[in-house]
Amino acid sequence: MRLNLFITALLVACLTVVKAQHKNLSVASTPSWLVPYQPDMDKKPDERDISEGYYLLLFEEQHHVEKAAVYRHIVRQIISEAGIQNGAEISVTYDPEYEKILFHKIVVRRNGKEINQLQPSRFKFLQQEEELSRFIYSGVYTAYFLLEDVRKGDQIEYAYTLEGNNPIFDNKYSSFFYLTSYDPVVNFYKSLIASPARNIRFKSFNKARLPEKENINGMQVYQWKETNIKPLESAYHTPGWYFDYQLVQASEYNDWGEVINWGARINTVSAPGNALQKKIAELKSESASSKASYMQKAIRFVQDDIRYMGIEMGEYSHRPNTPDKILLQRFGDCKDKSQLLTQLLKANGIFASMVYINTYRKGHVADYLPAPDIFNHVIVYAQLDGKDYWIDPTISYQRGDLSQITVPDYQKGLIVNPEGAKGFTDITNKAYGKTTVTEHFHLPSETTNKGTLEVTSTYYKQFADLQRDELANSSLKDNEKAYMEYYRKVYGKISVDTPLQIKDNDTANQLAVRETYILEEPWKQDSSAAGRVSFNPYAGVLKDVLPASIDKERKEAPLSLRYPVSMDYRIIIEMPTELPLEGEEINIKNRYYSFYFSPSVNGRNAILHYKFETYQDYIPADFIATYLEDRKKIDEVLGYNFTWNPDVSSSSPGGNSGGLNWLIIALTLLFAGIFYYQAQRYYKRSILPVQQPLYPREMNGWLILLAIGICIRPLVLLFQLFKTPVFQNNLWQHLDQVKNATGNTSLLQLLLIVELAGNVFFLTYSILLIFLFFKRRDTFPVTMVYYFVFNFLFLAADQVTFYYIYELTTWDPADTKDLVQLLVAGAVWSPYLLMSGQVKETFIMPHDSEINKY
Template structure:
């Protein structure tokens, strides 16, 4: 059983008396209130059928609030239209707080076929404790009265009404409400009002084009009325700032100013003279800190943060009224207001000016757009001034470390400081931020089957160190290792921890470090198209900080993480030197800054990323530029490296063995091509001329003669280098499973060998034709060059496809396709147009001369 679960169970046991008392306050029944403002709905109306969901709709929704009687009346009629409505609309539930509210049901009927079936009599309500915030260690004492209706049928109307009487006494019976004027499901007849005496000064503020109330007098009272509610789809946008609310709503408040809220807060947060236990703690802290006010402040803060656990029992008026510091110190737990008041008491006990301050962790500076109201805030902190410097302290933080001067201000932006001189909200300037430094070192193996490694070192500073320290304390080291390993496996596949996580916490400097060491299995991946070995360096995506957007015309703000400051490098140790042509990227605007550079030194590549944010959102007007820049940023987060693989050599096979099958095939092919060459030699293309006196070989033909002499020698060397003659290569290909159809690969190698034998025999034939001045030589030479060009063109591409490496370099390579093209462009026109060539190659086959 975890400590958290134990704490919750102990809390529930401590609250058994209060729970038992609340359960004895059963749901009551009674007549409809007599004070209701008359209203005549049109129950014959129907909504647009396409808007109906869950199988039912609200034919009527009525809410009337009598502020003087502290009574809130609700009246609803549900129309069941399908079987789904029977499932989804046959339950009635009402939330209430029995500490100050009384729940009374007036009417529950089912209307069917023109008759009413009374379900209020004998209704068996289940009163359930609904503590949705218990996981956050907050107990509010709210309950839900729940009734499951029996025998509900398609076409039924379910009508029910109830009243909640009573208000939280902490608010002095002042009106402070917020009404939404939108609904996700159809409401055919809608009515809401506030009934108050004329002396109440109500203020209204509309948001997103909400309607202000109609006002009239009735029975000596003022009635504020609304008759319409708009059907609106739920907001489908993601990554909305916490302070942004797109829905039409209206705030009604009886408070006049923030000064009035501060005065109200002073009354309920009075710093009373400390009791003996608090006095003793103040004395102990003074002794610990000596004469240093800042040391005392830090010691008191550390005590309240670490030794007073977070737990809130916020029932009734204690939703906003804190417990006394002596009680909090004795029980050693409290919520934000309890802990803040205790901290203020400790600080003021040593002459340090400290006041509670209200903030809204979601609305932040947008709280200023609301009407003054106690419910505009959801958190309490402390504003302390030991001398000339102001510190904003959150007593609910855990594991906050470091020197007081290095504390980062919380990003709450605005606060209502609880003093007798406060008239406005006070800004909380953000002067210091955290910082994150990440170094990932990848070492790539030089061979396909060897493992790579990843060494990751992350360092957090200031508030980021606090957050990471708390996160590491909330889970076991084993769980964190599994989480971190899963994170990197998304990038690099099969991995394993080489060493346990190494943690180093420098609490005095507030620096927290984690070192991770992994083995990457099968780092090199085979590309199915090129057969090259591939590895993709993948950077941690900035999408958690700068979310990717698909709609550059987005008309709502986009939340980005703030504050954020990260220095991130990937260092890659490579087995060979890679060329690197990654362009740097530098972006800076009012909302964020991104810098990317890629450098190479020898066999080491360094990818550097710097990302900072300056605001917590991007406005709609900037969205087109943001969308473009995020796309550019995403392009820098990966780099593909390729390595030419060596052919696999099966174990136990000695080097140098020949493939005798290929050798025999080559000899047979040579015999066939020699025979065909001899047959071709007998062929003539010119008629026999007399006298047959060819010119001697000279001039430019002498250069051609040298080439034809050495060409067979070169072809022999090329033929001997064919992979098919190497036994290890042949069997290695047979063992590979990453090259597709192995038979096709072997046929390609055999075909390549046969073509090389053909070209060798052809080059010998050309030499014989040349020196015998045969008339068929010019055509045979042109054909040879053409065949050689086609061979080189297709061979390079097929070879690269199967073996992941190109055999063709630049044009200076003897294997380049450029050379046969140049030779063909030079010699073929010369043989066709040169008078000397025409007078040289005129000899027919000797057999033709004998026939003459």
Template sequence: MLVLSLLLILTPAIAPAQKVNTSPAPAWLVPFTPDLSKKPNAKNISDGYYLLLLEEQRHAELKSNYQHFIRQIISEAGIQNGSEISVDYDPQYEKLTFHKIVIHRDGKEINRLPGAAFKLLQKEQDLSRFIYSGTYTAYLILEDVRKGDQIEYAYSINGDNPIFNGKLDSRIYFVAYEPIVNYYKNLIVSPQRQIRFKRYNNAAAPLQKSWNGLTVYEWNKVDVRETDNTNFVPSWYNPFTYVQVSEYPSWKEVAQWGMKVNQTPAPGPLLAGKIAAFKKAANGNPATYLLQALRFVQDDIRYMGIEMGEYSHRPNNPDRVLAQRFGDCKDKALLLCTILRANNIVADMAYVNTDLREAVSEILPSPNAFNHAIVHAVLNNKVYWLDGTMSYQRGSLADLCEPDYGRALVVTDTTTQLTPVIPTTRGKIAVREIFTLPDDANKDGKLEVVTTYHRDDADAQRAELAGTSMKDKEKSYLAFYKKLYGDVVIRDSITTRDSVAGNTIYVNESYLVHDIWKNDSSSNKLLFTTNAQSFYDALSFISDDKRKIPVSIRYPYDLDYQIILHTPVKWSLDQTPLHLQNEYYTFDYTATIKEQQVILSYHFKTFSDHIPVKFIPQYVKDLKKMNEVTSMDLTWNPGTAAARHPDGKGNWLAIVLALLFAGVFAGLAFIFYKHSVTPAGETPESLPIGGGLVLLAIGLVFTPMGEITGICKMAVFDYSYWISISDRQDLGNITVVQLFLIMEMMVNIFMLAYSILLAVLFFQRRDTFPFALATFYFIATVFIYADNSLNHYLFKTEKPKDIFNINSILWPLLRMAIWVPYLLISQRGKNTFTMPYRPPQG
């Protein structure tokens, strides 16, 4: 409604200028005679017509731009595509005059200018971005156009934007996608003008000559090229052939122009009242004042630009912007500057180019080098780049992220060059996709997604959430996971939580995945494939390592992404970590396992907005490596019902072997029990157990209990785990792995029998106890070291990093270092364990 109201209000003011004038061709034209007998290569004609002539002459002193075209219609497609004439102009300061509209047919000229019925259409292609420029299109539909006709027309646009005071600042392009047979462009200037040229992409230098006391620069070559369909091109990359013309000698002069354009009177009553309210609320804290002023301009002054005439570059008075509660980027920037300066905060307008970014420094100085205005503020010797158009920006002043604008022209009377906008604070995105895989192919899987956005990524997400219904959001997210995992349905609605103070947004999703296990016909097993799509979407995937233009990548970008799989059985992985790092990006991938949980971790961070041509071959190689780890297959053979339901029964093979081993080791323990060190017949005296031996007694009592607990928890007794080993392609020789599990179980039963024997020997104060204890500790040390090493080798498990881990060799070594010397050196130790074996009296 606002836009419609503006159109209704502003249209009467423009209506008198909405007129297409007619006149003969201007007398100031430099003579140019085209060769109308020339023809283009027919293979290059695609729309059914070509340009027999393109002539453009610009007289800078008269502020007049003359255009002259001849279209040659060669087919019915050309009649459809080439029978309209349209010219864009701004009636605020430009006058459109047509000099000729003629159809050449069979050697005759049909003059269509006298009866031309132009339609004047409001162009306003930027209304979707809430910008009203007041431009119009003069549109003419030619009648009775036939195959073979030549359509010739010429017009002039007189006038230029008064905001530039007649200074030259333009770009002349020499590129076309259709054949142009005769091509001519010129620029006519006074010899007193100090103009500068800069040529891009091998543009030809102009031919210079004098004519009627003026200087004429001429070009007569055009670069005809195929349509560029290359993807992932940086916004600042311009492959076209063109020349920049500028009359501004330096950035200092552009800044001085900006100072004049952005002058404003002292705040009026309305703005002064608002400033006083800000000061009162800030209570003397300038940081609080700055932040609340920024939030007000961002959130309470809506974005809307009426950029007619000189107001394309001149901001409106801040009092007016406050009263109407809308404005464009320069209106918001000047309003914010005025509010900050009122509290003695250094604040200046700053011009940036959101497309060129840092590349703006490579072009000639000019006001048209920029397309956006922000604020450069200094508080407590810290620089802040403040963008009044960034609604939904939150967080503290310390966490404010600098916008990625590369270079800025700070509008002050001391500015001489562009200032880098250096990003020091960046956002981050953390994604956790948590899958619960069922223990039955007929059960549904679950997917929980938790995404956390920090700082400027939270700002962007907050704006997206504000402009999108939750219904559409859920529909979009669901489509994303359906594409990856098939039959996915929403389990619970999306929930969001916005931590405004910390500028963090949390988004939670919950899904059910039907038929999450797929039947792998080649192996007759169940298959689930992960897809790291969140990471995948952050990259610009190309395959041409001979590409000759840079590749855009998302910057700034920091993604911490994990896929967490809760599996029905224990898994192990044979996944090699991947680490890539260079001056443009870093990428890390690791896969870890914790019991029945598999964690795939990705981290991707960029340091540049593009990959230069010289690095593209390496980038293509890195992409292949990254692509190899963006998905992973998990295969599983549930086997019998017991395998599908792990608690159904144990592994009877392991149980029987355990009982057998227990019997053998019990017999060996009994044999050792009857062994004595003391010569037969001697009966030495023995002290009762006391002193420090009480602590050893406690340990010996609890050691068998710990051994029993550990044996009961061993995976070898779980039938589902035993069966699943056969599905583990990453384990190599399965027989060796199963044999290791049996041997591990056997040694644990041996240690159980040994620990019971030790307790018996201790409490009977047997003379063999000290030797048996030392041997036990030695065997325990060797076993723990060997078991950890083999587990790491066979199952690729992590080696314990904590030296105090329960499975560390430190504990038996420590106990041996304490108790063995005590038993051998202390008098109580020597006099306690002296009893020989005494056979039972029959």
């Protein structure tokens, strides 16, 4: 009997240590150290929260610090066929270098019965290496278990323990506790079990509840118990550092100084070996006595000649390899390359230190409790001749001198220097660059002919570095194809005219790319009018850098803003003939971004000029409503519609703006004749009795200033009259296409004719004033005052009508400026002309016909 019991016990013990494919996976009984937890298995979630055909009836997770173990117990409830597809597999990710999996249970419950499916041989082990595309090899495995015969209504329960800690952290604890899930959870429990001797601190994010503290069996236990956890909703278009789910951080580190000391310990380098000594000597020889040259050569060597590849297994997830090993193998990850560069710089008396950063959390990393596992990247901080340098050794193809070295918008870093600051340091980029893009279209005079597009893009400083790296990682042919496809999506059939041309100025760190295409069918038939064609340029390059246009539902979330961005973008459309270009200048600027748009015409060239710049990496939630309003204005000018009717305008590329409108010219001459006749009649009038003797006072003082203004005014009016497109056929032919003027074409025509008559009237009037002034005519003062009054009233009425026709709601400051200037001029000069003794003694001459009567 005793022998049988012994044999049974031995068999059970053997079963609990069966290995599965030698990947550190075993079957074992449930740990005895677990804190008792009793879930309510009769509860159900809100059915509206279930999206994949199943929910979690139970999610239990217990951490034991002293045993370096994490226990998870999960119960899935399958409620539909979709749940069979999405919830019938189990996966556990772990690092076999220091972790092992102990599976305790895999059962399927159906109709009150339990079906045991835990068979170690059915586990599949995949080394997915999700970061291999980033040249990172971590050695992490995923153990997959595919359940058999899963049906609608089944309940899947499994439990396992992960044992083992990364030895690099010296058994000091830090972790994150996520109080949420992507699936709805009915019973949610997490606990942390630790010795009372450990001083573990907690920090809550997004109003997460801090754990309840209790002493159980001599251990300090921290617990979270929740029911009906809502599924996590993904936040789109938010910056990488933002999250809105509840999170609690736990850490045993007292301050950032401890993390710095830990970093200094694992980054300590013994005496340089032969490979490192040889490289140091080589760099010194090439640089003579110039430390700046040495530093630049060292940076270029590590960035360009040491390829990026990380084997981050076990403690080498955080410990760098030795510089000699990196030199010999000629590859390394961020910490390896930073270690090598740091040692190279130190060897020539240049201060250098490694810097820990978080590329997602950026400056917000300082909001967390001190912990070494919060960082995901390493760069280098150096000092030379009193100047600070931030260097990312993983960036390739950086050019220019030391002053042009930049790093991405990391914001804050922890310098691994025990003698330095005990906290974070701001990472500043001083060499901001920009991008300029010019798209020059040449449109044919024959609508069936081909056109051309020439694109010139120039990148400066960090934007040149990025573009240089992008071009280097693909063939010229592939780049050519990608660029052409980009424009093909907007302009239809196009083909490459000349091969892609790249001009790289290493010294100035500027890179220019020139593309030339043939537009097979630039003109498109306009369905709204017979014989009319259209061309629709679109500012696609600018659209790509603008932040997303989102709805207003997520009012609490910030909007991600690409930073830094500084773009100067021009679209030049060379027309067969000069066409009117409607549109207003837009100038938006705030503390987050600026946008500028200006449409203009230079002969046959229509120019759409855009500028966009960002000042930080996000738009706060309380400013998004303003951004959406700004975005509406921006979207309205990203695309443009040029129309042309070649049948009724000159089709010659050298033509005179589509031909003159002789009817308007004749009307102008008629207006001029009428106003000239009236001016002659008015000139003969006199308002003062003839005085004897007729000796007017000499011109001096303020009258000299007035004389200058009176003489210049006709030239200004004449220039403005000839500059206006009212004499061109194209203006009258396209009035029906004027933005916001649809349905008001007749009123717009009337306004243009009235404006023309007014301009001719005031031109004639200003010439009359010159004659009256220099003849010292008695009618000059009152005629000049009337000029101010008539001019102000005409301009005000013209602008009011203009705003009505164009349905504008915002008054242009430039229009207000014109009215104010005219009003001020009238207010200053009118009293002087009517009351000044000098004026009364100067302007006394009647018309000659009045003098001859005496």
